[in-house]
Amino acid sequence: MAWVFVRLKVSLIAGSLRGSTGRTIGFVAGLVLAAALGIGGFVLTSMMRLIPEQAEHVGVLLSFFLVASWIALPLIRFGVDETLDPTRLALLPIRPLTAAVGLLAASATGPVPIACLLVLLGMAVGLSGGPLSIVVGVLAALCVFALCIVGSRAVTVSMAGLLRSRRGGDIALLAGVGVFVAFQFANIALQRASFGDTTAFLAEFAEPLSWTPPGMAAAAITAARDGRPLASAALLAAAVGTVLLLGWWWHRLLARSLVTYDASTQSGGTRRGAGFGTRIPWVSARTAGAAARELRYAWRDPRRKANWIMALVVAGIVVFSTTGAVADAIDLQTMVLTISVTATIVGMQGANQFGQIGGSLWMQAVATERLDQVRADVAGVNLAIAIIGVPILVLVAAAMAVVSGEYAALPGTLAAGLAVGGVALGLANLASVYIPYRLPERRSNPFAGPSGGQGLTIMLGSMVSLLGTALLSTPVTYAVLNLDEGYGPLLLAAGACYGAAVAWAGRRLTGRRAYARYPELLADLARAS
Structure with missing residues (x-):
């Protein structure tokens, strides 16, 4: 046996x-x-x-x-x-x-x-x-x-x-x-x-x-x-x-x-009015619905919560390992490094957004008739990530400025974070189409991942995305590290616009590619992981 x-x-x-x-x-x-x-x-x-x-x-x-x-x-x-x-x-x-x-x-x-x-x-x-x-x-x-x-x-x-x-x-x-x-x-x-x-x-x-x-x-x-x-x-x-x-x-x-009934997976009922709404100003109804779905998952799905918590944990570890917990050792380079690592993790939350939907993706595919609808779905995911991620970046940048006393470096640090986060989000959108993978249906496991040989493929795709993020965000981080602190407000505006532009371009390309290969996405995600 x-x-x-x-x-x-x-x-x-x-x-x-x-x-x-x-x-x-x-x-x-x-x-x-x-x-x-x-x-x-x-x-x-x-x-x-x-x-x-x-x-x-x-x-x-x-x-x-x-x-x-x-x-x-x-x-x-x-x-x-x-x-x-x-x-x-x-x-x-x-x-x-x-x-x-x-x-x-x-x-x-x-x-x-x-x-x-x-x-x-x-x-x-x-x-x-x-x-x-x-x-x-x-x-x-x-x-x-x-x-x-x-x-x-x-x-x-x-x-x-x-x-x-x-x-x-x-x-x-x-x-x-x-x-x-x-x-x-x-x-x-x-x-x-x-x-x-x-x-x-x-x-x-x-x-x-x-x-x-x-x-x-x-x-x-x-x-x-x-x-x-x-x-x-x-x-x-x-x-x-x-x-x-x-x-x-x-x-x-x-x-x-083997002989005991397990009721741990039984539902305890639902509450009316619980969760997030679906009305967000200045965006379409489909984008708002996708954003509300992602915000609800971020609150209720342990896997999504794990990703966001890890973003904060990694930021703290980077600061401790770089400075040795000495506040005087936190300079502009350390602040930019820390905010860049945190922003990369925040932006990578957009990866595998089709795979995280799982078996319900076919419903989204059936409800899709035009290219702009796919782009609206991706835009909703990006909007939800921005709603959660931007306050995290502001919090990390402000905390480092308070601890070190380098308040003049706050705008430049935040500029680097917004630029890196936008670039990482745009590349993560593209990775969602080219490297989709289905997660186990049990959402109680916050660290569940694919099996059957997918791990190394996904790791290689992540490494390519990280390398691309480092290369594409170099202009902004170089400017932040070499320009005078008096250019802080200008750098902040430039970093925010640059990150938003790359994220917008990634969303456009992702929508076009996903719309063209929805059948292939459904076939890949239908295969048992």
Whole structure:
């Protein structure tokens, strides 16, 4: 039965790639990247023996990081991997133990699990120093790998009902933002610690984590290497016992989920008059309707909220990493860099606007008869992004001016932000037509993305859009950085007009292209992601 689950997962992936050259190329590229990471990780971790003073600390931190990542990431991306939700098996005549074994085998199948196992085996080689420690190292690596899979499954099943609800989407949103912020600040802290006593810095974090199950597994290898077999056996036994306990807990949760009715997705009713209206002055009714739809999604859809929150989070991280939280270090260059990064994220909200509509796009296509109607739909999306994004840019620019005291640089900074945001929005509109992708129907997952090999294709398209944004916005940012601050009002007007002009041009081209290939868009988005 485990082999049946493995074949089912492989068949689902192969089916999602059938008939799409772009997805196939992206999936193959992903396989190559995973293989490179796995082999490269094995080589790097096996070289830990070259730093004996720090090897054990690095092994403990690496083991804990891998287990924590495997537990946290499925919660953030719940709903992407169809095998993560065991309730899909509720109507099949499968015993809970059989389902558990099969799901474990499916979880261990794929390029990412294999790459993770190679890294752990490299860690076993790097920490070992004799025959006994090599045997213990292999067992410890398998134990940590089992902790990754079983822990991920157990936590996901325990929170499956909550994650399918709207409140669960908000929880996943906060968890995802928290993981992103923690990773960025940890990266900054590691960079600054490299200038001091690295061994003491690693020991400060590794010693407490060595008492966790993944830390015990890593410490068991060094204990066997140092000639302490009893301590090594005790540490490894504790880690294995944790795996067995998690497996028992997961089996109980899985058995309960297969026979328990789940009402987390039931609607609680609607309220009259709730939400945004559809009347916006100075725009057509169709544009106003599209803008109102986007504003409603921005308020209710966790995926849209995640994008807007990330825009603010990235701005704060850029300021902290560039200035080191020192207000005196915030100059014009730092302000322009920060506002440009924030504006790029704001403008990129216009990407995949047809794919985010999902299966309802056919209704919009049926209601479209003329080219100007498509352009009105795109204009409504752009208007909603401007209604939310422009105040964010003003807030970021004003906050930096207040903290640094560079009030004279405020108009130029805002000019750069409006120009970059308009350019990014225009290019994002074009990317919506050329690189559309359908998201999972479950909107409770704020970080859900496409599967089946689309990830790398979309990443390459995003990189092209970012490069184009940097090139097209260069005239305004160059003028802001080199002209006198007395030209601030003129720069502000020029930046706003330049960004609006590029966004207008992108909207015109997007409308013409989308109107010409609506059938192709519907076919691409109808294909299962």
